[in-house]
Amino acid sequence: MGFPDRIERTVEIAHPPARVWAALTTAEGLGTWFGNAATIDLRPGGAAEMTWTSGDKASMRVERVEEPTVFGFTWGISGLPDDDPRRTYVEFTLVPTGSGTRLTVTESGFAQLPDDRHRNAFEGNTEGWASELGELVEYLDASAA
């Protein structure tokens, strides 16, 4: 079968790295070609967010900022709960070419194992709405006592 862990694409762009860098790392750029709006605190550890008019939202954590050659961030895996510790790492690398920029994007980490803490949460019988509702009932029973 083959579990795809890493995605990589390279494109040649007819614009200098400085312009590509700005499109990748500014709120204005990210909010145009990627999201419908964006915010970014451009430093390692900084928070970034993209939102879409559909109501969707992506929260990122900036990891690498080496202007104008490397920009990396992590974000959650689509479809997993917000508090899931599994995240993929996205890295853009910009290489100047005679006529513009060779841009490579890699996203890796799709095939990572759930960590122990998370696996425990999986195996426990505390998952799911049924048990959440059970806890609510217990809480209410206890409060009434």
Added chain:
Amino acid sequence: MPAPPDIEAVAEEVFTALADPSRRGILAALAAGGPATATDLAASLPITRQAIAKHLALLAEAGLVAAEPGERRRVRYRLRSAPMQVAQQFLAALARDWDRQLDALQELLNEDAAPQPAPDEQGRNRS
């Protein structure tokens, strides 16, 4: 603690389970309505009780449902989300549309020179 699951094997079991319409129906019923007994499921699905028992055994073997004691000592089956979330990692990789995203980036850079109308909404590839 069991050995770490082989995530590829886990994903394969999920997709195998989902390939069968009866098993999809059982999983969908458990997702929609919560834990249920084989009898409950037979009442709500167009599948015989015997076939449901067979499918539940397979699903339990694959870790997609867990048996638990229910009322009047009847076994209830509960959906287990962990394998689904592993399969979702696989689907997330397939659904990541960098090609379209990079096209949008190139388009933005090319259009930057001239004033342009607001860009079309870029299809989201994260949910």
